[in-house]
Amino acid sequence: MVRNTQQRTAIYQTLMGSGRPLSVTEIFELARNRVKGLGIATVYRSLKILEQEGRIRQVDLPGQSSRWELPGRHHHHFLCRICDKLFEIHACPVDIRKLAPKGYRLEEHDILLHGQCDVCAAPNAGLRQESNPAVLIAGKRRG
Amino acid sequence: MVRNTQQRTAIYQTLMGSGRPLSVTEIFELARNRVKGLGIATVYRSLKILEQEGRIRQVDLPGQSSRWELPGRHHHHFLCRICDKLFEIHACPVDIRKLAPKGYRLEEHDILLHGQCDVCAAPNAGLRQESNPAVLIAGKRRG
DNA sequence: GTAGCTGCAAATTCTTTGCAGTTGT
């Protein structure tokens, strides 16, 4: 039987309150504000269990560590190369099935858009950058 | 000045002859047939240098190790969940730019199709599976 | 009370780096 421990609750609530998918490091740092002494191994273990329960979903990104999000209807993602934050895109190209070659069985598809989010693309974004708290806890950028 | 060593030539020719993107492990095992004693560190280093020269390209996949391919015009990929091989898809949805939300600056996009390739989707594919040499050297499957 | 959970530290896995010897130009 799965238990609702302080740690697991803190991790889940962190995701509930985020509004966007978070990395393990982001979750760890935010949830540690709610449960002091929280260990990173507990975060990894809890995320896996919450996923098995269907309460959260893993988002794999090319060349980066996974992010985690609340389950919802089919969607894709936009990754900002400036602040490294990931956003949900609730739209999907209609003609995606036409892309699979003859004889191939298409079962799923991932689409990841890259660029700059509205905050980072805005004029004077640099001035606002350091006052955006999410940037400070964002996962490590790729080289 | 960059040199054309036996090792680097073997690695490049392995990719030239593959017809599809290969993982580091696939390249290592295939190139070792051409240069005995080849070390895995040399493969990592050579791939990076070949990429800097623009002779090959890194393909990042969600939740998997990178694959490597020859550069070509814009394309996407199809990943077979049975044999774990990656294939190029030379098509692209026309309406992709419409997916970015207002204020977001779209710079690039990745599309990854998942399913079964023509060999694995074919009737009796299981019987043919073990006679497909590419399957035997394919990178590790995800859990 | 006890099975499930936690934090810590050690183990894994993948990739990178230091080093001393080798090789391409």
Place this chain on the structure above:
DNA sequence: ACAACTGCAAAGAATTTGCAGCTAC
């Protein structure tokens, strides 16, 4: 000749696991 390169082994980085003590039910 000598800087670039190689194999090996050790170091890093991200994630997982073993274990002894803790806690939700």
